[in-house]
Amino acid sequence: MNRFARFPYCVALLCVGLGGWLSLQTAAHGADDLSRMTPAERGYYWLTTKPYLPADFDDEIFESLWKVWPAPLREQARSATPADRRKMAFARYGLIERPGSSGSGPALGYTSDGQGGWCMNCLACHSGKVAGQPTLGVPNSHYALETLVSEVRQLKLQMGKPLSHMDKGGLGMPLGTSRGTTNAVIFGVALGAMRDADLNVRQDFKVPKFIHNDADAPPFWNVRRKSLLYADGFAAKSHRLLLQFVMLPRNTGETLRGWEEEYRDILAWIESLEAPRYPFEIQRELAATGRTVFEKQCSRCHGTYGEQASYPNQIVPLEEVQTDPLRLQSLTVERREQMRDSWFGDYGKKPYVVDPQGYVAQPLNGIWASAPYFHNGSVPTLWHVLHPDERPVVWRRTEEGYDLEKVGLEVKVSDQVPAEAKSAAEQREYFNTRRPGKSAAGHTFPNSLTEDEKRAVLEYLKTL
Numbered sequence: 001m002n003r004f005a006r007f008p009y010c011v012a013l014l015c016v017g018l019g020g021w022l023s024l025q026t027a028a029h030g031a032d033d034l035s036r037m038t039p040a041e042r043g044y045y046w047l048t049t050k051p052y053l054p055a056d057f058d059d060e061i062f063e064s065l066w067k068v069w070p071a072p073l074r075e076q077a078r079s080a081t082p083a084d085r086r087k088m089a090f091a092r093y094g095l096i097e098r099p100g101s102s103g104s105g106p107a108l109g110y111t112s113d114g115q116g117g118w119c120m121n122c123l124a125c126h127s128g129k130v131a132g133q134p135t136l137g138v139p140n141s142h143y144a145l146e147t148l149v150s151e152v153r154q155l156k157l158q159m160g161k162p163l164s165h166m167d168k169g170g171l172g173m174p175l176g177t178s179r180g181t182t183n184a185v186i187f188g189v190a191l192g193a194m195r196d197a198d199l200n201v202r203q204d205f206k207v208p209k210f211i212h213n214d215a216d217a218p219p220f221w222n223v224r225r226k227s228l229l230y231a232d233g234f235a236a237k238s239h240r241l242l243l244q245f246v247m248l249p250r251n252t253g254e255t256l257r258g259w260e261e262e263y264r265d266i267l268a269w270i271e272s273l274e275a276p277r278y279p280f281e282i283q284r285e286l287a288a289t290g291r292t293v294f295e296k297q298c299s300r301c302h303g304t305y306g307e308q309a310s311y312p313n314q315i316v317p318l319e320e321v322q323t324d325p326l327r328l329q330s331l332t333v334e335r336r337e338q339m340r341d342s343w344f345g346d347y348g349k350k351p352y353v354v355d356p357q358g359y360v361a362q363p364l365n366g367i368w369a370s371a372p373y374f375h376n377g378s379v380p381t382l383w384h385v386l387h388p389d390e391r392p393v394v395w396r397r398t399e400e401g402y403d404l405e406k407v408g409l410e411v412k413v414s415d416q417v418p419a420e421a422k423s424a425a426e427q428r429e430y431f432n433t434r435r436p437g438k439s440a441a442g443h444t445f446p447n448s449l450t451e452d453e454k455r456a457v458l459e460y461l462k463t464l
Contacts, residue, residue: 043269046262047121048098048111052246055117056166057152059105061159062118065089068154070423091399094142094179096127096134108134109143120166122242122266125182125217130276130369131402137220137273138369141180141377141397141409147425149175165248174212178431178438179397181214181377184245185230185330191247192335197342199243200253211330213437216377219370222363224271225303225311228353231375232328233315233360234336236350239267240343257343275366278462280404290460293453297445301361305464317358323442327375328359368462371408372397378433378440381408382461386454388447391440396430407458 034042066077066085069092077085083103090096095107106112109124128140153167169175173190176182194205215231229235242263243256295304303311318325333355339345340352359375373379383406384391392413401410417430433440446454 039265039268040272041269042262043265043267043272047123047266047269050262051111051113051117051119052121052251052259053119053248054164054250055113055115055119056110056149056164057118057156059116059118061152061155061161062089064159065151065155068151068158070425092144093148094128094140094144096129096140096142099134109140122245125184126220129400132400135276135369137270138276138366139180139217139219139377141216141372142399143176143182144179144425144428145182146170146175146177147179147428150425173210176428177214177435178377178428180372180431181216183212184215184217185327186210186212188244189331189335191244192339194249195247195253195342197338197347198253199247199256199343201249208335211326213324213326213330214376215327216372216375218362219275219366220270221273221275222365223267224273225363225365226313226360228313228315228360231359232331232353232356233313234331234353234356235339236345236352238344238346238350239264240346242266244344275464276369278368280462282462283459286456287459287463290453290456290458291463293449293457294460297449298457302364305365311363312361314361315353315356315358316361319358321359321361321442322444323359323374324376324378324437324439326437328356364461364464367464368407372431373408374440374443376438378431378438380411380431381406382458383407384440385443386446386449386458388441388444391433393434394430394432407462 034045037045063082063085066074066089068074069077073088073092077088080088086103090107096109097103098106098108101108106118108127109121110118111121113119123136124145125140125143126138127134127136128138128142129135130138149166149170153163153170156163156167166175169187169190173186174183189208189210193208194202196202218231223229223237227237229237229241235241240260240263243259246259247256301312301314301316303309318328336352336354340350340354341348345352367382371380371382373382373385379385379391380395380397381403383403392411393415394417395411395413397409397411402408403410414430417427417432421427421430432438446457449457
């Protein structure tokens, strides 16, 4: 049952920390106020107003996408008002209105190019909804990137409009095989293969071998606690790494390096975000018991919380954690060395782990809000994390629901993808843990806990 609507919006989720809130306010004032902004405020301004990439599509395309939808949905859209069609499109593709939006123009996660074009930015994957409420910095578990791009491409071809880099890229590699996940690691591999150590475009680049795998975007608010980034923790934290996904050939090495200070500000904004507080009732005595169990059983890898908080940035060997290995295998030692020895790693000065052999145990601040779980987003709730043998084989999330009992996504589970889900878009609505890279196995450490201890730990995790 979704009881989220009983709580005021501001109390529930958009309390993302003072830095994030001030950024929302000051970004509206424009470039004239840049000198008076903090680095974090400037970072939000750059991220939400400056197009670092070319447009994926324009207003005309977006407003006409309903014309390529499946027949029942298309007929519903045909008789709807433009405002209701926009809501239908946002629901179909997992998009979110910008704060203060009048109901027109780009969604949160896209920036206007000034000519009606929608240019993607980091927030497309790194800001989403929890129980229907927009939340800055949370993984966008609603985002249906592959469906959006494929339908944009279909409509452009019908209208005789030129294809964008995303339209073409989606023909050569999967963009995400289920709602809420993307093939982001391989996007970076493909773009990086075209660059030399100074980020200049190479004329002699070779297409590397791709091991495609879906990733679940981590919450931004935990970046401040980390010294190592990514699921395998191989890269030392740096604002430079944020530039990986804007390395289209049109952006020269000089251009990319020239954006360094702006991306330093963007990292400052990311690190200003605070995890949202759990807005529902917490059984404090049970949570206190859970804290004792957690600190005894879990803190070695996931750290401690509260006034004496600590976080070890610990890489747990794959043979120990036993979660899906495909993400770890998708980056070669050679590729990690190339990044370390390039401008990204300050030409070898940054401490990289080029053969990590496992995954980083992530910080758990705001863990109640950042479902689904594991690096591939395969586990829908914290209850399922704590009950490895009960994890669903196939699940589909509801759009607005939040599971208060299990703490995480409200999902419908099954043993297989239903036969009526015939199209690729329909199949992507289901998370199928039998597919390569999408296993929900591993992290069986909770099996050493009693059922009462699991209940207590689950309650404690709400407090982080």
